[in-house]
Amino acid sequence: MITIGISSQKGGVGKTTVSINLAYAFARSGRKVLVIDADPQGSVGLSLTRKTRKLKGFFDYLNDPKTTLESVVVPTRIETLCLVPAGQGSDYDMGFGYDSDSSSGVQSFLVDVEKAGYDVCIVDTAAGLFGITRDVLVEVDAVLVPQQSEPLGIRSMPKMLEALKKVRLLNPRLHILGVLLTMVQRNLRESVEAGEGLRSVLPKKLVMDAEIPREDIFVKASARGLPVGVLKSGTAVLEEFDALRKEIEKKLLGS
Ligand SMILES: Nc1ncnc2c1ncn2[C@@H]1O[C@H](COP(=O)(O)OP(=O)(O)OP(=O)(O)O)[C@@H](O)[C@H]1O
Ligand SMILES: [Mg+2]
DSSP: OEEEEEOOSSSSSSHHHHHHHHHHHHHHTTOOEEEEEEOTTOHHHHHHTSOGGGSOOHHHHHHOTTOOSGGGOEEOSSTTEEEEOOOOOGGGGGTOOOSSSTTHHHHHHHHHHHHTTOSEEEEEEOSSSSHHHHHHHHHOSEEEEEEESSHHHHHTHHHHHHHHHHHHHHOTTOEEEEEEEEEEOTTOHHHHHHHHHHHHHSOGGGEEEEEEEOOHHHHHHHHTTSOGGGSGGGHHHHHHHHHHHHHHHHHHHOO
């Protein structure tokens, strides 16, 4: 199984959108995929099924040893794609993790996910690198960092990557897949230049070749609770996420 955390320092850069659509791309390629919503605000749930706020989820598992993985997995209308909603955040809602050994709950969760036969597990996180997000990054194999292709956001990227290197002291096998440019506006000079600027300051291997364009269809899809690819007009976007999936597979599996 491969586990991928989707994280960023800034909010609203497209983490949840990337999590759902990348998961869909893996699911379409025949993998059994689980998306975990590790954001106490529960955004994946809102987007995929609309009523998951009241369902039990990831945080219930962390808070109560009696909660099983099985009881928090929600099937979606795509057969090979399942979801674990956030559930009730409790302490983590306040930005606090557990006092000591705080990633062990996440670790046992991921062990259960592997035992359940999933091939790919994608973990959508809250913005920032503290609390539960840090605990997730201590346990996953890889991290992908979405970043909006606009000048202000781009400036903070070298700092974010430095912070991730510190997380790697706690998780030496963490593969930093790199930055994924999102909401790229190919017809807007400032957006294109921001992306080019980022590519010029970071090592090539730390910026994904794939880019996600800004398209209204993302907003439409999340309003209807669907990955973009299942909408008729979403096929072009499917290709972008397939390219991203292949690039990730090459980096992680060498194939
Ligand atoms: N490529 C895109 N094109 C157009 N709109 C997008 C795109 N990606 C995301 N959006 C929209 O931008 C908003 C923020 O996206 P999203 O929720 O995925 O970001 P996030 O990083 O998960 O935010 P948060 O930090 O609050 O969890 C949403 O309304 C989403 O529909
Ligand atoms: Mg989100």
